Amino acid sequence: MHLKKVLTLRTIVATSAGLTLATSTFVAAIQVAGFLAGNAAWLAILTSGLLCFLAAACFSELNGQLPSAAGIRLYFGRAFNDNLALVISLFYMAVIMGIVGAESFILARVLSYAMPAIPPLVWIIVMFIIAAWVNIRGVKIAGNFQDIITYGLMLSIILLAVLAFGKINFRPENLTVVGGPGNLIQAVALGVFLFVGFEWVTPLAEESTDTKLISKGMLIAVGLISIVYALFTVAVTSTVPKDALGHSVIPHLLFAENLLGKTGVIWMTIICLGASITTFNAGLLSVSRFLYASAREHVLPTCLSKVSLKYFTPWAAILTIFFVGLAISIIVLITKRYLIFVNLAAAMESLIYALAGLAVIKLRQKIPAAQRSYTIPGGLILPGLTVVVFAVLLAAVLITDKIAGLCLAAGLFLSWVYVINGVPVLKERYRKRHPARRRRPVKVELEEQ
């Protein structure tokens, strides 16, 4: 009995890579380069990618054992406890909203640079209205369209890099000058942001007959993305002076303009739009579904489980995200502190990857006989290494950006307070409104005399 619709490896790779490709990641890639003395950003990016392989292996084992769209909520719930899983999941969703806010701000600046007559605020509002409308209508990015966008974007970026290398008669100089191990660790820590979301492809396990395809797809996607970002960053830092890049919200646009003039600006704007479509959509979609499921479970207010009777979409959750996301974007627009969200996301992602490694270890101890379609080879070495490596990277991000560290601590604390104090109140309220009911007839078993 096979499912009628199944996903191909090509689409799984495109979805995983597409989720990580965003306008904000281009900016983050240049920030990675800013930490290093020479032109060695590629080294930091490839190292981050290599470390993300560890995380991908952990997610593959977790997904192979517990294939579900519930993702970390289920993995961490089974490995640790439900409260911790809920604390992490709730705050992670908030961080994704922050990423959406930063993403819309940077994209708005890109569009305003290409079309100066329209101010960024207008672009932000237009983008949120379109995203909310598309989500309420239940319009989905089809698999083939996702393939075209992602592979087109990657080819496009590689082509731009090759053009840049040709134009400046590129010579491999300063390619390994990092300026000290501390700089490299900080660069690698921020480099993790470039891969944020590659594991969001695990929910597709329910649309695939072979969970091994998801694992393979994630690994290929991380590898491809590492190469694309490494080439892109070296091309940008070799073409445009570092000083000009460091202070800009749109360094990738400056690079394209420097390379091809007006054509470059149009080309890069199209790339940014393509990169943002998938990230923006995936962010809104996953957060709205999470809010809906949490409301159905009575851990968030029940009003968030309201469903459109016409489109079968959780409109209340989508509208909530619309207003929260818009507010975050406007705050970013006013304060220009988008890097806090980038660093916060890098820190949160490192925390989740470290916990994923720990979850693999705990689940192996708790349920040693469980069926696993994939097991990380080498016993506990690689999951243990994942925990240590990402704990160090988490510390590196927090040392680099203390405000992001404070936000992370405050966010996790508030989430914990809510789970401990708010959730029981909601559950009790539900119990009072809906007294225990049982429609299923009680089975009467007669004992033999």
Added chain:
Amino acid sequence: MAEHSEITASLRAFQEGYNKNKRLKKMNADWDRVVLVEANDIPSGHTLILRKGELTIQEGSPESPDVKIISDSETLADMFYGDITPTRPYLNGTLKVLGTEDDVVRLDFISLMIWGE
């Protein structure tokens, strides 16, 4: 552990609730799907067929379903009677729903509309 007949009865209750809801039938008029409901602790398989908004139930498993719902017999019986929501067993891994995300979400919406919160 529930018996096969209890799962059948729960599916009948679900079907009755569905067929009473004219709005739901109208909303699903263009959503033709074959759903497998399978217990993983007893030999029990049922097929839910949605055609032009009408829901029918058959004993046994279909050749190529659009969606697979797999869980232990107790959870299946409780869930289709509406005594528990699908969310809790889904989030704790007891319930597996295999299919496209749209189909999975729609099944949850149908359950919500039949049995309420």
